[in-house]
Amino acid sequence: MNNIKGSTNVVGLIGDPVEHSLSPSMHNAAFESLNMDYIYVPFNVKDINLNSAINGASSLNIKGFNVTIPHKINVIKYLKELDPIAELIGAVNTIDFKNLKGYNTDGLGCIRAIEEVTSIKDKKVILAGAGGSSRAIAFYLAKSNVESLNILNRNETKAKNLALDVKNSKLIGNISYGNIDNIEKYLKDADILIDTTPVGMNPHNNDKPIATAQMFHEDLIVNDIVYNPNETVLLKEAIKANAKVIYGIKMLLYQGIESFKIWTGIEPPIDIMENALKENLNTN
Ligand code: ATR
Numbered sequence: 001m002n003n004i005k006g007s008t009n010v011v012g013l014i015g016d017p018v019e020h021s022l023s024p025s026m027h028n029a030a031f032e033s034l035n036m037d038y039i040y041v042p043f044n045v046k047d048i049n050l051n052s053a054i055n056g057a058s059s060l061n062i063k064g065f066n067v068t069i070p071h072k073i074n075v076i077k078y079l080k081e082l083d084p085i086a087e088l089i090g091a092v093n094t095i096d097f098k099n100l101k102g103y104n105t106d107g108l109g110c111i112r113a114i115e116e117v118t119s120i121k122d123k124k125v126i127l128a129g130a131g132g133s134s135r136a137i138a139f140y141l142a143k144s145n146v147e148s149l150n151i152l153n154r155n156e157t158k159a160k161n162l163a164l165d166v167k168n169s170k171l172i173g174n175i176s177y178g179n180i181d182n183i184e185k186y187l188k189d190a191d192i193l194i195d196t197t198p199v200g201m202n203p204h205n206n207d208k209p210i211a212t213a214q215m216f217h218e219d220l221i222v223n224d225i226v227y228n229p230n231e232t233v234l235l236k237e238a239i240k241a242n243a244k245v246i247y248g249i250k251m252l253l254y255q256g257i258e259s260f261k262i263w264t265g266i267e268p269p270i271d272i273m274e275n276a277l278k279e280n281l282n283t284n
Pocket of ligand 1: 128129130131132133134153154155156158180196197198199
């Protein structure tokens with residue numbers, strides 16, 4: 001455990017619940033390995049206390065927060081400045097108290113996870129789901145010069161609305177939407193599938209996956225952002241088809257790395273943070 005002193009810088013997480021968060025493990029492991037005088041602390045903050053939590057954190061000289069459910073949208077009204085992509089997304093997962101500025105590193109985390117295995121530029125991407133996670137990822141994909149983006153959702157109106165919002169950002173021209181029931185048709189021509197739905201998430205490990213092995217071609221890259229279980233039903237299908245898989249833990253890892261950089265200006269050690277996440281995922 002870090003040696004807390006009078007000079008120790010505090011960063012942390014606000015949300016409700018926060019008790020099972022894996023973020024303290026990865027950030028504190030990185031601080032310790034770099035011998036940095038920082039500590040990461042989770043705070044359970046109820047909706048009604050959000051404003052006073054932000055004011056209080058400023059007063060207490062807290063350096064930065066991660067923000068999780070249910071505060072990612074509501075917290076914006078208490079900030080002074082927003083990163084342009086966070087503004088487009090309309091949600092914040094990172095606050096830098098230097099300037100009370102909000103960022104969204106979730107989508108960037110997903111892009112960096114994919115960039116570990118391939119360049120995302122000029123790729124044809126299918127994004128399954130049209131909720132908060134999909135929205136965060138969609139704007140970053142649009143900014144990353146993908147060839148095309150196709151948003152598929154059970155509720156097609158939500159896919160349409162998200163596609164329109166992304167199109168209006170003018171970051172991307174080639175954007176479409178459809179019903180997730182027709183995913184097989186769209187997969188034939190896709191390079192990357194990102195699943196943002198909770199299908200297969202613990203305790204529903206044996207859900208019917210959104211797509212099955214015979215729908216995948218070998219060159220497809222399949223990313224499920226669910227990280228518990230590590231190998232979801234969708235990723236099991238992808239492995240059967242010899243497609244390349246990206247585990248959900250990678251997005252969690254890289255969104256944390258991007259937050260760490262915002263607070264400290266330092267690129268943390270990826271392997272240390274990843275190992276801390278994996279260890280705590282197994283024991284949580
Ligand atoms: P998150 O913040 O994790 O994105 P969310 O905003 O609640 O969560 O969004 C969940 C997404 O998963 C939605 O797009 C939802 O589809 P609907 O808009 O049709 O509700 C999708 N989803 C949830 N359960 C699903 C299921 N069993 N099959 C397919 N899609 C599902």
